[in-house]
Amino acid sequence: MLLLSQFLKQQETDDNLIDLIGTLMLACKEVAIQLREGALAGVLGSTEDTNVQGETQKKMDVIANDLLKKFLLDNPLVAGLASEEEDLPVAGNPDGRYLVTFDPLDGSSNIDINVSVGTIFSILELPEGMSGADEAAYLQAGRKQIAAGYVLYGQSAVLSLTTGKGVNFFTLAHTGDFLLTRDNIEIPADTNEFAINMSNQRHWEPEMQSYIDELLLGVEGNRGKNFNMRWIASMVAEVHRVLTRGGIFAYPWDKRDESKPGKLRLMYEGNPMSFLIEQAGGLSTTCYGNIMDIEPQKIHQRVAVALGSKNEVETAMEFHRDSADSKAARLNR
Numbered sequence: 147m148l149l150l151s152q153f154l155k156q157q158e159t160d161d162n163l164i165d166l167i168g169t170l171m172l173a174c175k176e177v178a179i180q181l182r183e184g185a186l187a188g189v190l191g192s193t194e195d196t197n198v199q200g201e202t203q204k205k206m207d208v209i210a211n212d213l214l215k216k217f218l219l220d221n222p223l224v225a226g227l228a229s230e231e232e233d234l235p236v237a238g239n240p241d242g243r244y245l246v247t248f249d250p251l252d253g254s255s256n257i258d259i260n261v262s263v264g265t266i267f268s269i270l271e272l273p274e275g276m277s278g279a280d281e282a283a284y285l286q287a288g289r290k291q292i293a294a295g296y297v298l299y300g301q302s303a304v305l306s307l308t309t310g311k312g313v314n315f316f317t318l319a320h321t322g323d324f325l326l327t328r329d330n331i332e333i334p335a336d337t338n339e340f341a342i343n344m345s346n347q348r349h350w351e352p353e354m355q356s357y358i359d360e361l362l363l364g365v366e367g368n369r370g371k372n373f374n375m376r377w378i379a380s381m382v383a384e385v386h387r388v389l390t391r392g393g394i395f396a397y398p399w400d401k402r403d404e405s406k407p408g409k410l411r412l413m414y415e416g417n418p419m420s421f422l423i424e425q426a427g428g429l430s431t432t433c434y435g436n437i438m439d440i441e442p443q444k445i446h447q448r449v450a451v452a453l454g455s456k457n458e459v460e461t462a463m464e465f466h467r468d469s470a471d472s473k474a475a476r477l478n479r
């Protein structure tokens with residue numbers, strides 16, 4: 147079985163990028179160890195603090211953030227980082243080449259119930275003449291990502307990675323190595339599985355309500371087939387399922403807070419997951435346009451997301467076609 151570094155060399159990945167991905171995996175291994183120890187390590191439960199998004203921080207949100215920050219800032223290739231759990235970008239080596247954005251612990255409501263969580267990351271080049279302390283340096287469309295991935299902490303820890311040459315899975319072995327366990331992931335174009343938080347149904351736009359209504363009608367509706375539903379409340383786990391066996395995952399805009407374009411964050415969740423999904427032959431959209439085409443305005447910006455099996459995501463987009471002109475601008479903000 148191939149080691150992660152051997153595989154990346156075979157793909158003719160830049161040595162610096164291999165080095166940086168190695169650093170990220172050192173941090174993720176430490177996160178995996180903390181999570182495995184759980185209550186024994188005293189890492190369960192919440193802190194007294196809230197993050198810049200106004201969400202209560204779990205102890206593991208802070209621990210994972212500190213670990214990623216420590217490892218990344220020790221690597222001279224890192225010019226700076228932006229994290230869901232940091233108010234502002236953090237500068238690294240002024241001569242560094244890369245910017246890393248990350249969600250240190252995704253699905254953190256699952257930590258205390260021993261259900262899957264993950265770490266999501268995205269790697270960008272530092273634009274010429276800019277510093278890792280400048281927010282503007284990070285405001286690059288998803289198309290500019292040079293690598294993205296996540297580590298899912300489930301029964302096993304699995305890295306799902308793309309450097310723009312397809313998507314591959316690597317499993318963390320007891321030796322501490324990530325080994326290639328599935329290559330060239332391809333998402334089936336059709337599916338009968340959807341994932342959405344149904345408790346928000348009344349808050350969605352009518353377009354999304356109509357689309358989901360048809361799925362729920364199953365063989366008795368226009369779709370003529372039954373759909374099954376999943377909701378793990380961890381985007382990493384949902385995307386891993388979609389990459390593994392297909393499906394559609396959506397966290398659409400809803401009117402609970404009309405000022406926000408969505409719940410999920412463009413730089414830490416939307417873009418890296420979209421890169422993986424597109425590299426595996428799927429589609430990732432706001433329902434009005436591709437997520438990776440959005441020109442970000444702020445590092446903590448939110449985005450509406452529908453991603454997964456190509457034909458199913460296109461069907462969801464069909465429901466939004468008539469209102470696209472009037473609504474796209476709001477959701478792409």
Ligand code: AHG
Nearest residue numbers: 249251252253254255343379380381
């Ligand atoms: P985070 O834990 O990083 O804040 O992200 C949680 C996200 C995402 O992973 C998940 O799909 C969604 O929020 C769950 O939201 P609900 O609690 O509304 O189900």
Ligand code: MN
Nearest residue numbers: 249251252253
């Ligand atoms: Mn998250």
Ligand code: MN
Nearest residue numbers: 230249251252
């Ligand atoms: Mn998080």
